[in-house]
Amino acid sequence: MKWGLVAFLAVATAALVAFAWLQSGGLKQHAMFSAATPEEAVHALMSEIQAHNYQQAYASLDRSSDTDLASFIRDVAGSDGSLRTYSSLQTAEVSPLHANGDQALVRVRMNWSSAVGSLDDVRDLRVLRDGSVWRVVWPKPAFSKVPLQVVSVNYLSWDVIGRNTSQKWGAQDVDTPKVRITSMNAISRPGRVVILGEVENEDTVPAYLNVNATLLKADGSAIDEEGSFDLISHVLLPKQVSPYRIDFPGVRMDAVKSVRMDARSLLVPASADPVIAVSDQAVSKDGLNRNVLKGELVNQSGRPVNIAQVLAAYYDNSGKVIWVSDGYVDQALMPQVPVPFAVDIPDDVAERMKNYRVIVNHYSRSSS
Amino acid sequence: MKRTAHSHFARCKRLTGLILLCVLPVWASAAELHVPAVVEAGQAFSIPLKDAGSGQATFYLVGPDHVMKRTVAFGSDLQIQSSDLRTAGRYQVILCDSSSCTSAIFEVKAAQPAHLSFFLHPSRVPVSTRDSIDATAFVFDQYFNLILTPAAVDFRITPASGAGFSREVSTRRGVAWMRMDSTPHEGRVQVTAALGSMEEARVIQQVAAEACGLRMKAVASGSMVTLETDPVRDCSGNALPDGTVVSFTKVDKAGKSTVDTPIKKGIARVQFSLDGRALISVACGVVLGNEVAVNGKL
Numbered sequence: 001m002k003w004g005l006v007a008f009l010a011v012a013t014a015a016l017v018a019f020a021w022l023q024s025g026g027l028k029q030h031a032m033f034s035a036a037t038p039e040e041a042v043h044a045l046m047s048e049i050q051a052h053n054y055q056q057a058y059a060s061l062d063r064s065s066d067t068d069l070a071s072f073i074r075d076v077a078g079s080d081g082s083l084r085t086y087s088s089l090q091t092a093e094v095s096p097l098h099a100n101g102d103q104a105l106v107r108v109r110m111n112w113s114s115a116v117g118s119l120d121d122v123r124d125l126r127v128l129r130d131g132s133v134w135r136v137v138w139p140k141p142a143f144s145k146v147p148l149q150v151v152s153v154n155y156l157s158w159d160v161i162g163r164n165t166s167q168k169w170g171a172q173d174v175d176t177p178k179v180r181i182t183s184m185n186a187i188s189r190p191g192r193v194v195i196l197g198e199v200e201n202e203d204t205v206p207a208y209l210n211v212n213a214t215l216l217k218a219d220g221s222a223i224d225e226e227g228s229f230d231l232i233s234h235v236l237l238p239k240q241v242s243p244y245r246i247d248f249p250g251v252r253m254d255a256v257k258s259v260r261m262d263a264r265s266l267l268v269p270a271s272a273d274p275v276i277a278v279s280d281q282a283v284s285k286d287g288l289n290r291n292v293l294k295g296e297l298v299n300q301s302g303r304p305v306n307i308a309q310v311l312a313a314y315y316d317n318s319g320k321v322i323w324v325s326d327g328y329v330d331q332a333l334m335p336q337v338p339v340p341f342a343v344d345i346p347d348d349v350a351e352r353m354k355n356y357r358v359i360v361n362h363y364s365r366s367s368s
Numbered sequence: 369m370k371r372t373a374h375s376h377f378a379r380c381k382r383l384t385g386l387i388l389l390c391v392l393p394v395w396a397s398a399a400e401l402h403v404p405a406v407v408e409a410g411q412a413f414s415i416p417l418k419d420a421g422s423g424q425a426t427f428y429l430v431g432p433d434h435v436m437k438r439t440v441a442f443g444s445d446l447q448i449q450s451s452d453l454r455t456a457g458r459y460q461v462i463l464c465d466s467s468s469c470t471s472a473i474f475e476v477k478a479a480q481p482a483h484l485s486f487f488l489h490p491s492r493v494p495v496s497t498r499d500s501i502d503a504t505a506f507v508f509d510q511y512f513n514l515i516l517t518p519a520a521v522d523f524r525i526t527p528a529s530g531a532g533f534s535r536e537v538s539t540r541r542g543v544a545w546m547r548m549d550s551t552p553h554e555g556r557v558q559v560t561a562a563l564g565s566m567e568e569a570r571v572i573q574q575v576a577a578e579a580c581g582l583r584m585k586a587v588a589s590g591s592m593v594t595l596e597t598d599p600v601r602d603c604s605g606n607a608l609p610d611g612t613v614v615s616f617t618k619v620d621k622a623g624k625s626t627v628d629t630p631i632k633k634g635i636a637r638v639q640f641s642l643d644g645r646a647l648i649s650v651a652c653g654v655v656l657g658n659e660v661a662v663n664g665k666l
Binding site: 155 | 485486487488489490491492506568570571575576579608609610611612613614615622623624625626627628629630632638640641652653654
C-alpha cells in the first residue's frame with residue numbers, strides 16, 4: 001500500500017512535469033535542437049516565427065546567415081506600419097527541393113493571415129548540417145536605403161467646407177461627384193458569377209464611390225445583390241479610372257437574366273498625394289508555376305505608404321475587361337524605394353488576355 | 369415624444385372639426401353669418417352679429433391646418449384675427465347658440481409674394497453642355513403659402529466673363545422654371561431669381577469638359593526621360609483643373625510601367641528610366657493622347 005502511493009505520486013509528478021514542458025514549448029525546442037532533417041529545421045524555425053519568438057528563431061539560424069537580429073525581425077515581422085506588422089503566420093508548407101549530405105534547399109510557403117485576407121510568401125531557404133542538427137541560412141534581407149534628401153510635397157488636396165444640414169429648403173448644396181460605369185462584363189467562373197468592368201470619375205472633384213450590382217431573374221426579381229468591397233479603388237481623383245469586380249458566390253449564370261448596376265458616389269476630402277508609379281510590369285510564372293503579373297511599386301512622394309493594394313484589370317483583344325485581380329503588398333512603401341508585387345492571373349485569363357492595366361490603392365496611417 | 373403628443377393633439381383637433389362640419393349643419397337655421405367669399409392670408413375681418421339678438425353663442429373656425437373655438441356675445445361684431453387666417457385654403461365658420469347652428473364658408477388666398485425658394489441644379493456643370501442647367505423658383509407669401517396666381521420671375525444669369533443676360537418666366541401654379549445650356553467658358557456663373565424686390569442668388573461652377581487634343585513631349589536627361597504634357601485643355605480651350613489625373617504608360621523590354629499623376633499648374637509631368645527602345649502613351653480619363661517612341665540613347 002505504502003509503495004503503491006509512492007509510485008502513484010511519482011507517476012503523477014512525472015506527468016505534470018511533462019505537461020508543463022509541453023506547455024512551455026519544450027516540444028518545439030526539442031524539435032529545433034533535434035532538427036534531424038532539413039525539413040524539420042525549417043519547420044522548427046517557422047514554429048518560432050509563428051510564436052513570435054524571434055530571438056529564439058534567430059538563435060536557431062546557421063552562423064553563416066548574413067543578417068543581424070534587427071534585420072531578421074524586420075524581415076519576418078514587418079516594419080513601418082506595413083501589412084506584415086498586422087499579420088500572423090498561420091501555416092508553413094515545407095517541401096524539399098534538393099538535398100545532399102551537408103546542405104539542402106527547402107521551399108517554404110508561408111501563409112500569413114491578415115485583416116485583408118491571407119497572404120502567401122514563398123521562399124527557398126538553404127539549410128546546412130551543423131553536427132547532428134540542421135540549421136537554416138537566412139539570407140540577408142535587401143532593404144533599400146534612400147540617401148538623405150528633402151522631397152517637396154506640393155500635391156493638391158480637396159476639402160469640403162461649409163456643409164450645413166439645417167439649411168432652409170432650397171438653399172444651395174454641392175452635388176455629389178458624377179461617376180460613370182464605362183464598361184461592364186458578366187462572366188461565369190466555377191461556383192460563381194462575376195461582374196467586372198471599369199468606372200470613371202468624370203467630375204472635377206474627388207469621389208468616394210461604391211459599385212453595387214443586382215442579379216435579376218427573368219421575372220425581374222432579384223437573385224442577389226453584392227458590392228465591389230475592396231476590389232475597387234474607392235477614392236477616385238478627377239478623371240481617374242478604376243477597375244471593379246463583384247463576386248456572386250453560389251449563383252449560376254443560366255439563372256441570371258439581367259444585371260442592375262448602381263454606382264454611388266460621395267464628395268469627400270482627398271489628396272492627390274502620393275503618386276505611386278507601377279514599373280516593370282510583366283506577366284510571368286512564380287515559384288509555384290502560377291501565372292502572375294509582377295512589377296514594382298515606387299512611392300514618388302515624400303511620406304511612407306503603410307499598406308498598398310494592387311488592382312489589375314485584364315483585357316481581351318477587343319478591349320473588354322475579362323478579369324480583375326488584386327494583391328496586397330505586405331511591405332510599407334517608403335519614399336523612392338521600389339517594392340515588388342505580384343498578383344495572380346487565372347490560367348484561362350492569361351491565355352486570352354492581350355493587355356492589362358494596374359492601379360494602386362494606398363492607405364497611410366497618418367491620413368486615413 | 370413631445371412632438372408625437374403634439375401631433376396627436378392636432379389630429380384630434382382636426383377630427384373634432386370634421387365631426388363639427390358633419391353634425392352641426394343639421395341644426396343650422398336662423399342666424400346668418402355674412403363672411404367675405406375670399407380673404408387674403410393674414411388679413412383680419414369681422415363678422416357682423418349686431419342684429420343677431422342677445423346672449424352668447426359658441427363660435428368655431430375650421431381651417432386647413434387648425435380649428436378654433438370660442439364663446440362670443442351677440443350684439444357686437446365677431447373679430448377673426450389675422451393669426452387665424454395665415455394658411456391659404458378653405459375655411460368654415462360655425463356659430464351655435466342654445467337652439468341652433470349656422471355656418472358659412474370662405475376662401476383664404478395667398479397674400480403678396482414675400483419669399484422665393486430657388487433651386488439651381490447642378491452645382492457643377494461641364495462647359496458647352498446642352499440643357500444642362502435647371503433653375504426653378506417657387507413663389508411664397510409671407511406665411512409660406514404657395515402663390516398660385518401667375519407672377520413674373522426674372523432669372524438673371526451673370527457669367528464670370530462675358531455679358532450677362534436675363535430671362536423672364538411667368539409662374540405656373542406657383543412655380544417658374546427654365547433650362548439653359550452651359551456657356552463655353554469655365555468659371556463661376558451666378559444665377560439670380562428676382563421677383564419685385566426679392567432676390568435669391570445661387571452659384572454654379574462651369575468646369576472644363578473632357579480633355580481634347582492631349583499631347584505630351586519627351587525631354588531627354590541622361591538615362592531618364594521626362595514626359596510633359598502641353599497645357600491640358602478641353603475642346604473649348606478651358607484648362608482642366610489641377611488634380612485631374614493623367615496616365616502615362618511606358619512599354620519597353622522590361623515590361624510596362626504606368627504612372628497616374630495629377631495635373632499641376634495646368635500640365636502633367638512624369639519621369640521614366642529608359643532601357644532601350646520604349647513606346648510611351650498618355651491618357652486622361654477615357655481620352656487618349658499621342659504616343660512617343662524613344663530609345664535609351666536619348
